[in-house]
Amino acid sequence: MITLNINKKTHRVDADPNTPLLWVLRDIIGLVGTKYGCGVAQCGACVVHLDGEAVRSCVTKISRAQGKKVVTIEGLSETNSHPLQKAWLDLDVSQCGYCQAGQIMSAAVLLRENKNPSEQDIDDAMAGNICRCGTYLRIREAIQLAAKDQKNG
Amino acid sequence: MEKNNTDYSRRAFLRASALAGGGLMIHFSSLASLVLPKNGEAVVSEQWSELNGYIKITPDNLIKLICPNPEFGQNVMTSLPMIVAEELDVDWKQVVVEMGPHDNVKLGSQFTGGSNSMRMYWRPLREAGATARQMLMQAAAQSWEVVLEDLTTKAGIIYHEKSGKKGSYGEFASKAAGIAVPKGVKFKAVKDFSVVRSSRKNVEGAKIISGKPLFGLDYTHPGMQIAMIQHPPAFGMKLKSFDASQALKMPGIKDVFSMKLYEDGFEQGGFDVRSFNELLVVVGKTTWEVMNARKKLVVEWMPAGDTKNTVGGRGGKREVVVPGELEDTDAQHTKMREYAAKPAQQLRKDGDPETAFKNAAQIIERTYTAPFLAHNCMEPMNFFAHVTAEKALLVGPLQAPGWTEPTLMKVLNLPADKIEIQMTRMGGGFGRRAYGHYLVEAALISRKVKAPVKLIYTREDDTTYGIYRPMYTATYRAALDADKKLIGFHLKGGGIPEHAVHANRFPAGAIDNYLAEGWQIASNITVGAFRAPGSNFAAAAEQSFLDELAEAMGKDPIDFRLELLKRAKDKPVGRNNDYNADRYAAVLQLVKEKSDWNGADHGKYSRGVAAYFCHSSYAAHVVDMVIRDGQPYVERVFSAVDCGIVINPDAAANMVQGAVVDGIGNSLYGGLTHKAGVVEESNFHKYRIIRMHEAPKKIEVTFVQNEIDPTGLGEPPFPPVFGAVASALYKATGKRFYQQPFLLTRPGLPSA
Structure with a gap:
């Protein structure tokens, strides 16, 4: 049994310690907001926060998550009140929407570390997240809008 | 409270309940709380009156609109119900939207693809809204004993000004549902x-x-189990034998078996395409366990040799030989060059092109190629199936339920009313999910293991066993006379396994002497629709060629196209020209104006322009490129689009921006290659997808404002991007690019 702290809740999970966090979240705990895209840390659809750092849950073994705080898109805010979620809705960023949870989770770490990210900072921080629909321009704009909102709010 | 007054709403409710675990259908209670919070408490109402397949209303005036077409990011779940809401005359804020089940009788053909959602549903949805409004007014007129003509509506309320009476749609919904449907x-x-x-x-x-x-x-x-399929490692291979003893010992594994997808002689329809027919299946408890167990399979594969498929549909039932060759990309190119030199099928001829070329003072000839492309939907193929001897429930991402249902009926031997298909939101589609073989696979696996099953493709499965964009080539020739006047045009296109020649498209109709020909090479690599099928290559090649031709003739590339379009309008050559020259010219003029094409302050940019007509809409782009850190980078794009009435402008702009990004990405980096039948780009570490830092800083989208019935938008803006990027690359580097992907050239390819 492995004990995991996910979105401030404790879960005791009966799974091989080598199991990627992604599949424990999706198949065992039932939190499916974190997406499977590639399984090899290339697309960013599965990004979650592990003690505040953005990690790719498809290659993060649950043994590594033990004793740490995991936050998924479901735990980012209770009422879609995170500045990024608000900005995503304001700018109607999503097309198919599949990658957007991972995009937001990556952007959330950027925004916490860098209150006023430049376009270059955003491009650098978000290069690991693929959006096949091509919503990159709106994602960039939404991150800047959220940064403003965060500063003013 | 009134009762449900149709069987359908009850049935729909049952279906919604069946999906409570996480499908697209939304629980009524959550809908109600979402829309009508009164004193902080959710109002729950299940008393839906159905006015037609698209509209349901509760007594407390909650309006539910049913979206008929599957959603894969083109935003039809918003834009289609907007059409109904408009004619029904309700406040959009009153509306909740639900994805409809597969029901061709009530909801039309329910096909997402070919940019046809708007084109197909514009009139039916206006009718649905306008007719339901009329029925509600008739119900009110009867109740109030007034004449219909004296009634008006606004935002879901019916008014009778003379008496001062008013009432909500909800008050009359139950009565209205029983009124005969008015016509006209x-x-x-x-x-x-x-x-x-x-x-x-x-x-x-x-x-x-x-x-x-x-x-x-x-x-x-x-009780759902997870299934995965182990496919042959290469196109042209098949299963010889397998040993599952190790895999079966792995934790969570229930079963390993092989089965056929289609029985011998099964008549495949056009959308029954599948990569492999023999399936080696692993079934277990969780995704990770099945993934690991699959690696423990010991499998022997063998060359499939030439095989026969029985194909039906257009052209009637026939046997098609699928060659067994293990294909290599380099060999594919060699073969294409051989075929390009052979006589081909004539597709269109105007005037006397042979003489024009014989008399030409100058002939310009260029050859273009493009690779196979994988769709790379972010959500890999998957489907849920629960099949018993009596019925089948299927839930998942699918573009065309109506095309797969007949196949399921045959394969499962069940009547249509025992097959229930629910469409979830799709993590991308791009044409890939029009091919429903993965539902059929899921259904057969469920039937075999007698359990509900979700079939999952890993990313590698999805990329290496796809239904790809074909591999294309085309040679364009232009004959110029001594005055550099264009006197002849020749297009000869080919592909594996099909060509992309649209013989009646521009510049056909604008040139006196014109010849279009096509040829194709059979292959075992499975292909199908990919965002703007055929057009995505045709536009790239043709628009690049026109750019080069304009340069050779000493003309501005936009002016040159406008001259040709003027000719096509004033004195069209031949018949069946399938574009409107005025609308085509208008998007070029609009993009010229918006991009300030002739402005002096664009010195820092290398500019490329292209325009195209396909799927009933017109699009033009100006691409502004710079060299950044030694690499070409598209910094800015101006787009002009005519798709008739734009239903939802901001979402439409989003889709055009996405198409531009997709076009830049695929033109520069996209491509799938084969080595002895094996796909070489198995996942995103090898298959390069455009990323954030490679996306432009700005894409300014302008729509032509008109009152023409809307046409589609998912595809039309995509093809011309390729041509505009190619021409910008030429300006930026001084070199013409003929082979896609432009920035990942392979050695040994033909050059012009």
Whole structure:
């Protein structure tokens, strides 16, 4: 049994310690907001926060998550009140929407570390997240809008 | 409270309940709380009156609109119901939207693809809204004992000004549902639109950004097992034998078996395409366990040799030989060059092109190629199936339920009314999910293991066993006379396994002597629709060629196209020219103006322009490129589009921006290659997808404003991007690019 702290809740999970966090979240705990895209840390659809750092849950073994705080898109805010979620809705960023949870989770770490990210900072921080629909321009704009909102709010 | 007055609403409710674990259908209680919070308490109402397949209303005036077409990011779940809301005359804020089940009788053909959602549903949805409004007014007129003509509506309320009476749609919904459906109801005038043509946000936006279960891969069901298929490692191979003893010992594994998808002689329809027919299946408890067990299979594969498929559909039932060769990309190119030199099928001929070329003072000839492309939907193929001897429930991401249902009926030997298909939101589609073989696979696996099953393709499965964009080539020739006047045009296109020649498209109709020919090479690599099928290559090659031709003739590339279009309009050559020269020219003129094409302050940019007509809409782009850190980078794009009435302008702009990014990405980096039948780009570490830092800083989209019935938008803006990028690359580097992907050239390819 492995004990995991996910979105401030404790879960005791009966799974091989080598199991990627992604599949424990999706198949065992039932939190499916974190997406499977590639399984090899290339697309960013599965990004979650592990003690505040953005990690790719498809290659993060649950043994590594033990004793740490995991936050998924479901735990980012209770009422879609995170500045990024608000900005995503304001700018109607999503097309198919599949990658957007991972995009937001990556952007959330950027925004916490860098209150006023430049376009270059955003491009650098978000290069690991693929959006096949091509919503990159709106994602960039939404991150800047959220940064403003965060500063003013 | 009134009761449900149709069987359908009860049936729909049952279906909604069946999906409570995470399908697209939304629980009524959550709908109600979402829309009508009174004193902080959710109002729950299940008393739906169905006015037609698209509209349900509760006594407390909650309006539910049913989206007929599957959603894969083109935003139809918002834009299609907007059309109904417009004619029904309801406040958009009153509306909740639900994805409909597969029901061709009530909801039309339900096909997402070919940019046809708007084209196909514009009139039916206006009719649905306008007719339901009329029925509600008739019910009110009867109840109030007044004449219909004296009634007006606004935002879901019916008014009788003379008496001062008013009542909500909800009050009359039950009565209205029993009224005979009126015919010939008048539509609103376009100038009176208040919902359509104004930007409305994605109805599922909040669910997407909070991680709600929306997609097929998110769907779950009590007792559900996970299945994966081990496919042959290469096109041209098949299963010889397997030893599952190790795999079966792995934790969570229930079963390993092989089975056929289609029995011998099964008559495949056009959308029954599948990569492999013999399936080696692993079934177990969780995704990770099945993934690991699959690696423990000991499998022997053998060359499949030439095989026969029985194909039906257009052209009648026939046997098609699939060659068994293990294909290599380099050999494919060699073969294409051989075929290009042979006589081909004539597709269109105007005037006397042979003589024009014989008399030419100058002949310009260029050859273009493009690779196979994988769709790379972010959500890999998957489907849920629960099949018993009596019925089948299927839930997942699918573009065309109506095309797969007949196949399921045959394969499962069940009548249509025992097959229930629910469409979840799709994590991308791009044409890939029009091919429903993965549902059939899931259904057969469920039947075999006698359990509900979700079939999952890993990313590698999805990329290496796809239904790809074909591999293309085309040679364009132009004959110029001594005055550099264009006197002849020749297009000869080919492909593996099909060509992309659209013989009646521009510049056909604008040139006196014109010849179009096509040829194709059979292959075992499975292909199908990919965003703007055929057009995505045709536009790239043709628009690049026109750019080079304009240069050779000493003309501005936009002016040159406009001259040809003027000719096609004033004195069209031949018949069946399948474009409107005025609308085509208008997008070019618009993009010329918006990009300030002749402005002096563009010195820092290398500019490329292209335009194209396909799927009933017109699009033009000006691409502004710079060299950044030694690499070409598209910094800015101006787009002009004519798709008739734009239903939801901001979402439409989003889709055009996405098409531009997709076009830049695929033109520069996209491509799938083969080595002895094996796909070489198995995952995103090898298959390069455009990323954030490679996307432009700005894409300015302008729509032509007109009152023409809307046509599609998912595809038309995509093809011309390739041509515009190619021409910008030429300006930036001084070199013409003929082979896609432009920035990942392979050695040994033909050059012009």
